[in-house]
Structures are given as structure tokens and as C-alpha cells.
Amino acid sequence: MINVPVTGFMYDIDEDGTEHSHNLYITTWDGQPVHTHEFKGVTSFDVGHDHRYAGVTEPAPSGIQHTHRYFTFTTVDDRHKHVIRGVTGPAIFLLGGGHYHEFSGVTSVDGAIPHRHEYSGRTSL
Template sequence: MEIPVSGFMYDSDDFDPMHSHQLLITQWDGRPVPVHVHEFRGVTSFDVGHNHRYIGTTEPAPSGVPHTHRYFTFTSVDDRHRHEIRGVTGPAIPLPNGGHYHEFSGFTTVNGANPHRHGYSGRTSL
């Protein structure tokens, strides 16, 4: 028995020599598979005399199952430079009245005339 499936693939960013990708299924047997995204924003740690702001939207993930989201954005330009922020959120944290959010944290890329990085952390939108 064949079941028609559709979706899209994206680079997994891993270092597997076999060059793998991740698949997000958006339709199964003619029925849509619900996916969703979250917004995220915040301010980095204060280092080398400044901090940066950031804002972005996570990559899509399936709804109704345990999941995480990948995220990527650039910080604001402060002190004449910016940094990249990228990572994977923690698992979904359910809310009592429905919905969920994710926590995220990490460090920016190194950049600036005085090379440095910033820490960041926060929660996604619901």
C-alpha cells in the first residue's frame, strides 16, 4: 500500500560525512499535518561595553507531538558589528490553558574589533 506524503527538506547542519537533511512532512495521505512556528526576541549579555538586541522566528515543527525548533537570526549592529545566533530550542513546555512555549539559550558567534561573544537566553512566544 502506498501513502502519498509531501513536505520539504532542509539542511541538518550536522557534520555527517553522508550529508544528511531533515524532512518536515506537511501532508500525509492527502490530509494536512499541522505545523507551527514561534517568535523569539531578547537582549544579549553585556560584554566589552555593549549588548545587542535580536528578534526572529523559529523553523516550523509539527503540532501535537513532542518537538523542538531550530532557530537562526542576526543581532542588531552595536559597536559597529553584529553576531549570529543559532540553535535548537528545548522541548515544548505545556501551559495549563493550552498551547506551549520553548526555552532557548546559547552564545553568539565571535565578532567585533575586540573579538568576543555574548550569551543569550529566553522563551519563545506561545
């Protein structure tokens, strides 16, 4: 087991329902500040339709080479949705500062005619 010092904060999600939960926001990982990126796009057009998707990556350390895990659902189109998940490519640093990541993959299989869609894009800076 690896022990990595992590700081952050947690807050209670005040929702109606039978399950109680909390959100945890990590602010440092092994002494380094962390950050996230937004991502969004449109899947490939397959079986007569496409889907939109959007999300935020998991946190990763700032200032060093890194990747981010991501997870989201597509919009419901043609009465179904798909799961999108994966790991971004490494950080692509910009001369003026900042960076982005490229991502690509295939969705989960779903639909009355079982199928999947391809997706790809770049995260926000």
C-alpha cells in the same frame, strides 16, 4: 534517505538584484500541521555593549513533542553584529493549551575586540 510527505506553498521574491529566489512555507509535515514561534531578547553585556535580536523559528509539527531550529542576526552595536543559531528545548505545554520553548546559547565571535555574548529566553506561545 527518509521520505516525509510535506505540503506548503512557494512564492517568488520580487527583489532588485542579480539573484532570483523563492520563499517556501511548509504547512504540513508528515500529515501534521506545523507552526512557528517568535523569539526576541537582549544579549549579555560584554566588552562595553549588548545587542538586541528577534526572529521566527523554523516550522515544526504541532500536537506532538518537538523542538525548533532558529537563526537570526543581532542588531549592529559597536560597529558589528553577531549570529545567533541553535535548537530550542522541548515544548513546555500549558494547562490552558498552547506551549512555549526555552532557548539559550552564545553568539558567534565578532567585533574589533573579538568576543561573543550569551543569550537566553522563551519563545512566544
